[in-house]
Amino acid sequence: MKRQAGFGLIEMMAVVAIIIVLAGLGAPAMQEMVVNQRVKSTTSDLFTSLLRARSEAIKRNTDVRISPSSNWSTGWTIPSPNAGEPALASFATRSAVTVTGPAGDVVFTAAGRVRGATNPQFSVTASNGKARCVTVDLGGRPNVQNKSC
Numbered sequence: 001m002k003r004q005a006g007f008g009l010i011e012m013m014a015v016v017a018i019i020i021v022l023a024g025l026g027a028p029a030m031q032e033m034v035v036n037q038r039v040k041s042t043t044s045d046l047f048t049s050l051l052r053a054r055s056e057a058i059k060r061n062t063d064v065r066i067s068p069s070s071n072w073s074t075g076w077t078i079p080s081p082n083a084g085e086p087a088l089a090s091f092a093t094r095s096a097v098t099v100t101g102p103a104g105d106v107v108f109t110a111a112g113r114v115r116g117a118t119n120p121q122f123s124v125t126a127s128n129g130k131a132r133c134v135t136v137d138l139g140g141r142p143n144v145q146n147k148s149c
Contacts, residue, residue: 035126038094043124043132043144045091046076046099050106050134050142053078056088057108063115064088065105072101072122096127112140123149 049066057064062081069075075092093099101122107115114120114136122134131148 032128035096035128036130038097039124039126039130039132042093042097042099043134046122046124046134047142047144049076049078049089049091050136052089053106054108054112054140054142056081057110058112061110063107063109065107067105068101072099073097098125099123100125106136108140114138114140121149 053064053066056078060081064078064081066076066078069077069090069092073093075090077090078088080086080088099122102120106120109115116138119138120136123131124134125131125148133145133147133149134142135145135149136142
C-alpha cells in the first residue's frame with residue numbers, strides 16, 4: 001500500500017490547540033491596548049476641541065464656549081456663538097472611558113484667554129485605571145499629562 005502525504009487528524013488538532021493557547025495568552029494584552037487607545041483618542045479629541053474653541057474665539061473676536069453634553073462623560077459640544085447657526089463641533093466619549101471636568105462651560109474670550117480665576121482641568125480615565133489629565137492655563141493653552149489630575 002502506498003503511503004499518502006499530508007497532515008493527519010492528530011497533527012491538525014495539535015496545531016489548533018497551540019493556536020487557542022496563544023490566542024488566550026494574547027487576549028488580555030489586546031484588551032488593555034484597546035482601552036489605552038480609547039483614553040488616548042478621547043484625550044486627543046478633548047485637546048483639539050479646546051484648541052478649536054480658542055481659535056474660533058480669536059478668529060470671530062467673541063466669546064466661544066465648550067459645553068458638556070449632559071456631563072463631560074457623555075461628550076461635549078462647541079456651540080456657535082452666533083444664534084441660529086449649527087454647533088461648530090460635537091464629540092461623544094468612547095465606551096469604558098470617563099471624563100470629568102469643570103462644573104460648567106469653559107469660555108474662551110476674544111483674546112483667547114479662559115474666563116475665570118481657576119485653570120480648568122479634565123480627567124480622562126479608563127476602567128483599567130489608566131488616566132490622563134488635560135489642563136487649560138488662564139492664557140488658554142491646553143496641556144496633556146500622562147497622569148491623573
